[in-house]
Amino acid sequence: MPEYSPSADRKTVVVGKAICRLVAVAPWAWPLVGSSVGRFFDHAAAGWDERTSAGSAGHLATLAAGLDSLQSKPERVLDLGCGTGAGTLFLSREFPTASIRGLDLSESMIRQAQGKIGLDPEGRVNFRVGDASGLPFSDDSFDLVTQVNLPIFFREIARVLRPGGGLVIASSHGDQTPFSTPESLVFRKLASRGFGSIGSGTAGEGTWISARLEEQS
Ligand SMILES: C[S@@+](CC[C@H](N)C(=O)[O-])C[C@H]1O[C@@H](n2cnc3c(N)ncnc32)[C@H](O)[C@@H]1O
Structure with a gap:
């Protein structure tokens, strides 16, 4: 797979978007492509922040705007496909008393994210390797789920969200985002x-x- 960057070439955009569309309509097909996606992002992890401007105001603008629209005050937040943790750490600043979990397929991405956790005596922020297609969390665990630039696993998101919980799906380059x-x-x-x-x-x-997620009546 070609290397990702925000100004990705046409082939990268086409392949990434095809994977996202496939996963949305046929999530059972994810095991066919999941390990190549994981390898791709493991290779892309070195220098990710410098190449993609992860953590810049431009990168976080869509996540911030989506959060504004929800007006939530969550206690438990999950950031899927957290990469090097820029969005997750932004969430921890936005919601200073919430517990924040960041999860990513790529060990190299998670290693970088873990390196960014500063003083956190209460262990409020935690990063772990995991696959959004089969989340290692029980039902109704979170009241906010976010994701920036990756395939969407709708059933798993709905399972781990509490009724009434919020979801933000951000694409930092709109429909030109490779994984959108x-x-x-x-x-x-x-x-x-x-x-x-x-x-x-x-x-x-x-x-x-x-x-x-609507409350059951
Ligand atoms: C384009 S990057 C975005 C990273 C980060 N959200 C950002 O905006 O900088 C997509 C990330 O999603 C992760 N990813 C892709 N599929 C995933 C899955 N099924 N479960 C968890 N993470 C996944 C990749 O490993 C990669 O780190």
């Missing part, structure tokens, strides 16, 4: 998994979608 899913497909899948209050918008060069 078409908005119309995301809307359909969210509705079919019990999400409501679905909103979307643009911020900087990117786009965001937010939603809430």
